[in-house]
Amino acid sequence: MSTTTTERAAAGTADYLDQRTGLGKAVKEFARKTFPDHWSFLLGEIALYSLIVLILSGFFLTMFFVPSMTLVTHDGPPATMDGVLMSEAFSSTLRTSFEVRGGLLMRQIHHWAALLFMASIVTHMMRVFFTGAFRKPRELNWLVGTTLLILGLAAGFTGYSLPDDVLSGNGLRITDGVIKSIPIIGSYLSYFVFGGEFPGEDIIPRLFTLHIFVVPGLILALVGVHLFMLVLHKHTQYPGGGRKDTNVVGFPLFPVYTAKAGGFFFIVFGVIALMGATMAINNVWNYGPFDPSPVSAGAQPDWYMLFLEGSLRLMPGQGTEWVIGGYTLSLNILVPAVIVPGILFTFLFVYPFVEAAVTKDKREHHVLDRPRNVPVRTALGVAFLTAFIILALAGSNDLIATHFSLSINAITWAFRILIFVGPWFAFWVTKRICLGLQRKDRELVLHGHETGRIVRFANGEYIEVHRPLDDQERWLRVNYDAHRPLEVEPATDSRGVRRKGYKQDRRMARLSRFFYEDRVEPVTPAELEAAHSHGAHDEIGAAAGREEIGSGSTH
Amino acid sequence: MKALAARRHHRFAPVVLLLLALLVTGGVYALLAPSPASADSASTQDIETGKKLFQANCATCHGPNAEGSDTVPSLVGVGAAAVDFQVSTGRMPMAANGPQAIEKPAQFDAEQTSQLAAYVASLGTGPAIPTADQVDPAKGDAASGAAIFRTNCAMCHNAVGAGGALSEGKFAPALTDVDPRNIYQAMLTGPQSMPVFNDANVSPDEKRDIIAYLAEQHDGSAGGLTLGALGPVSEGLWAWVVGLGLLIGAAVWIGAKSS
C-alpha cells in the first residue's frame, strides 16, 4: 500500500517541520490565498521569471568568464580572432561561446532574458500606471518597483560591458565622456570609476563585481520586498460585479495559481531558450576586442538605454558649452545625459504622490481604474511613453536613415522638433479619446445597445429598439469616481486675517483643475430613470399598437 | 549549316542565342577583366571603341576629354580600376541626381566595360584592375583582415559589412554580396564619399585579408539567425516583437477562461 506509506511519510515530515517551525500556520494562511486572474497581472511575472533565468544562465557563465583586462593572445576559434591580442575577458567570452558546449546558448539565453527582463518591467509598469494600481496603499511598492527598474538598467549596463568588446567599450567611453561633463568633480569621478584614465585596467573587474554581486543582490532584496508587499496588500483586481475594495475575487494560490504561475515560469524559460537557440545576439567576435580606435556603424546600446543615446544625439552643440571663469560647463552633455533622464525618473517617482495630493484621496484602493476613467493620468502616461519612444527612435536615427533612405540630418531635425511637440500632442489626443470613451459609456448605459430592429408606431414614427444593458455591463460602466478639482478656501478667515498656506492651496487647486476640470460623470440611477421614462420606446415588448417592420442598419 | 538555318525560327532560338551570347561575354570577361596585364596591353582598338562608348555615354557629364567640371570629377588618372568599379556595379552612368550614385544592374557588358576602362586608363596612369589572385578570399588571413577592417572600414560599413548611414542621405552600402574584385577596387580608388586606401595605407595583402574576412561572413552567425546583423537596436526590436509578443500571447491564454 504505497499510497498510505506516502501519506504517512508526508504526515511525518509535516509534523516534524511544524513542531520546529510552526509551518502549519503559514500553510493555513497562504495555501488558499486568493489571486485574481487577468493576463495583464502576469506581466510582472514575466519580469520575475526572466530574472530567475538570468540568475541560472548567469551562474553558468561565471564558471567560464575571466573578469580580467590582462592582455593575452587568443588561441582558438573563431578564425577571425585566432592569434589576436585581447583582454582575458574577451578571450574567455570567445572560449565560452566556441569551446564550452552550450556556452553560446547560455550567453544568448542570458542576453535575451536581459532584454525581456527590461521589456517586461516596462510593460508591467505601464499596466500598474494606467490602472492606478500605484494608489494607496501601494505607493511604496511603486517606489520599490521604480527602483528595480533603475537597478535593472544598472544590471544590464554592467553586464553589457563585460565582454570588453569594441561596441560595449565605446559605450563605456561615452559613459566616461558623460561623467567628465559633471561640473567640478567630473574628471575625478571618471578616475574613481576607471581607476585612473579611461579605459585603464580596472573597469572590467569592477563591473563584474557590480554585475554579479552588488546589483543582483540589491535586485533580489528589493524583489523580496516587492513580493512581500504584494502578499501583504493582496493583489488588486479589475472592476466588475462583486469586486470591491474590501474583498479579492479570484482563484486559490494552491493549486490553480501555483499551476498557472509555475507553468508560466516554464513557458517564459522555454520561449527564452527558443530565442537563444535560434536568434543570434551580441556576437562580440564581430566587434572585436576593445581598442579605443575602431568603432562600427550602428554603435548603439541595448534598447533600454537607447533613450539616453537618442537624447545625446538630439542635443545641438552650438552655444551649449559655456566657459564660466575659465571652467567648462558642457550643457550639450549635461542636459541630455543627466537632466533629461532626471526628469523622466523624477516623474515616475513622484507621480503617485502628486496624484494623491491633487485628488485629496486618502482611501485605500484595491479595485483598478479603467484607464479611460482617469483621462489626465492616462494621457500623461501616454505622453511619457511618447517621449521615451521618440528618444529611443532618435537613438536609432542612423538605422532609420539607411532603411528608409532618408537623410540622417533631416531625421535628427525632425526628432528635435518632435520631442517637444510629440508628447504634448499625444497627451491631447489621449485625453480626448478617454473623454470620448467615457461619453460613449454613458450613452450606452442610458440608451442600451443598438439592436438593429426598427419599429413603426401607429402614428407613423420610426424608432430603433435599444436593448438595455444587463446588470454586469452597467455596473462596469457606472462604478467609478469622477473626481472634481479641489476648491480653495478663501485667502482670509472670517475675521479678515490672512490664512497661512493659502498660496500653496491655490497652486494645488490649479494642478487639480488640470487633472479634473474636464470630466464625465458616471450615470446615476436617477438619470437612467429619466432616460427610460423619456424614451419609453425602449421597453418595446409591453406596448401595443406597434408593428415591427424588420431589422437592419439604422443608418 | 542548313539545319541551323532551318531552326532559326524555332521558338527556343532566342534563348539559345542569349545563352551563347552570355557564354561568349563570360569568356571574353574571363580573358580580359581580371588581368591588369590585359588592361595594360589593351589594344589600340579597345581604346578606340572605349573612346566611342565614352563619347556616347559619359561625355555629357564628364566632358569630351573626361576632364570633368566643377561638380563632376575628372577621370584623368583615375585608372581602369575606378571605371571597372563604377560601371560594373551599375553606379555609372548615373540614373538620376541624388545624394550618391547607387548600385543598379550594369548598363554595359563586360567587354564594353573593359573597353571603357582601357580608354580611361589611357588618359593617365591610375590603379589597374586587380588580378584574380589579389582578390582570392582563400589566400587571405581573416584574423588580420578583421583587425584592419575594424579600424578602417567598420565605422561606415558596420562590423560585419551590413552597411551604415553617412550624413545628408548618403550611406555606406552593405558589402555582403559585393564581388571581391569590386571591394578591392573600392579601397584602391575611393569611390564617391569613400576615402582612398592606397597600397601604402592598406597593403595589397591586407586588402586580400579584408576580402577573406568578409567572405567569412557568408557563413552567417554561429548564434543562429543574424537578424540583419545591425546590432542592439534590431536585437531590441526582436526581443519586443518575438519574445514579449509570444509571452503576452501566452499570458492572454493563461488568463482566458477555458471553454
Add this chain to the structure above:
Amino acid sequence: MSENQHSTDVTSADQNTFADPGIPEHQHRRGDVDAAASKRAERQVVVLFAISVIGTIASLVAYFAFRPDGTTSGTRLSTLTLGLGMAFALLGIGLAAVHWAKAIMNDTEVSEERHQLSSPDDVREAAVASLKAGVDDSGIARRGMLKGAALSALALFPLTIAVPLVSSVGGDWNVSKLRHTRWEKGMRLATDPTGRPIKASDVTIGSVFHVIPDVSEKERSSGEWLSEKAKAVVLLIRLDPRDLHEADDRKGWSYDGIVAYSKICTHVGCPVALYEQQTHHLLCPCHQSTFDVADGAKVVFGPAHRPLPQLPITVDDDGYLVAQSDFHEPVGPSYWERLK
C-alpha cells in the same frame, strides 16, 4: 476640514448609486459537464509532459552528437539542437501545467475579505508605549553627552573603510594626465593597427590614415597602451591644398595639404572615424557630430561643440611624417577644469 475644501467623493448618498450585481454566475466548462471532454484534457496534459521528456532526451542526444568544432556552422548546429531540446523540455512542462490548471482544476472563483492594513488604535498605543519605555530605559533622552558620543562614533567609523578605499580607487588621482598624450616632437606617425611609419608621399589626396604614435611593439602590447592610445589616435587626411582653409596661427601645422586631427570626439569621446572624402566631413557614428576637415575641423552638425584638436605635423629627413609637438589642447570630451 472646512466645507469649501472638498474631498472629491462624488456620490455618497446611497440612493444615488447603482447596486453591485455581485460576482457573475459561474459558467461551466465542457469538461465540468462532459466526462469525455475531461478525459481528453487529461490526455492532452499527459502528452505535453511527454513532449517535455522527449525534449530533454533530444537535448542530451544533441550534446553527444554535435560536438562544437569551432567553426561557425558547427557551433550554430550545437547551439540550435541543445537549445531546441531545452525549449521543448521547458515548454512541455509549462503548457502542461497551465492546461491542467485551466481545463481540469476547479475554476470557481472565490472571494476573500481584505483586512484593514493599519493597526487598530489600541495596538498603536501599545507600540508607542513600548518604544517610550525603551527610550526611558536607555536614558538617552536625559543624557545628552551619551547621545552625542554614540552618534559621533557611528558617524565616524565608516571613515576607516572609506579613506583607504577612496585614496586608491582612482589610481593616482592625477587628472592633469588628461592634458597630455603620447605625442612628442619628432615622433613618427604610424598606421593603426599595423604600426608602419607613414611617408608623406604615401598619403595621396582623398586618403585617410588611421594613425597611432610610432612606439615599440613592446609598448603596444603593454597594459597601459590602451589608455595612451585612447588619447593619441589621430586621423591623417590629405586635401587638395586649394580646398584647405587654415587659420593664420596654424599655417605651419600641416604639410603639403596633409592635416592630422585627433580622432576622439570632443562630445563624449567616440572615435570620429567616418571620413567623407568629397565633402571633407568627418562624422561620428555614435552621435553624428560632423566636423569639417577643410576648415579647422569645426563642428557643422550634431551635439559636439568644439573643433577636433589638431596635431601639428611635418616631415623628418627620411620623408616620414612626424609630430611637431603634442596637441596644444586636451583631446576628447570637455571637463570642468579643461582650460585651467
